[in-house]
Amino acid sequence: MAEFLNPFSGLVPDKKMSLSELIRAIRLNIAAEEEATHLYTAHADATDHPLAKKVLLDIADEERVHVGEFLRLLEILTQDEDQFLAEGKQEVEEMREELYLEGKAGGVEPPTVGPLKEE
Numbered sequence: 001m002a003e004f005l006n007p008f009s010g011l012v013p014d015k016k017m018s019l020s021e022l023i024r025a026i027r028l029n030i031a032a033e034e035e036a037t038h039l040y041t042a043h044a045d046a047t048d049h050p051l052a053k054k055v056l057l058d059i060a061d062e063e064r065v066h067v068g069e070f071l072r073l074l075e076i077l078t079q080d081e082d083q084f085l086a087e088g089k090q091e092v093e094e095m096r097e098e099l100y101l102e103g104k105a106g107g108v109e110p111p112t113v114g115p116l117k118e119e
């Protein structure tokens, strides 16, 4: 898994975490869920075995659900995370509107970025 700075290195700390430490731990957990999603999706993309692909993509989706759980927990713990997330979403919507809905990128929103590797 990830090579993050792990303050516990698999050991239970001598004391319970403070709220700030817990919030940082949850952020680390979110990163681990995202990394797992990336790993399972990459492995699914790299195989033609139908059952393996199906299982890997199913588990990847479960990791995405876990991200949602952690994000909701962060909202509760920080009491302002949802405001920062909403601000980020709004900034992207404004850029999207400028590019696609106001016609600055030809007025047509591209459905995908296409393949990133040569075929």
Ligand SMILES: [Fe+2]
Pocket (backbone or CB within 6 Å): 033, 036, 062, 063, 066
């Ligand atoms: Fe997970």
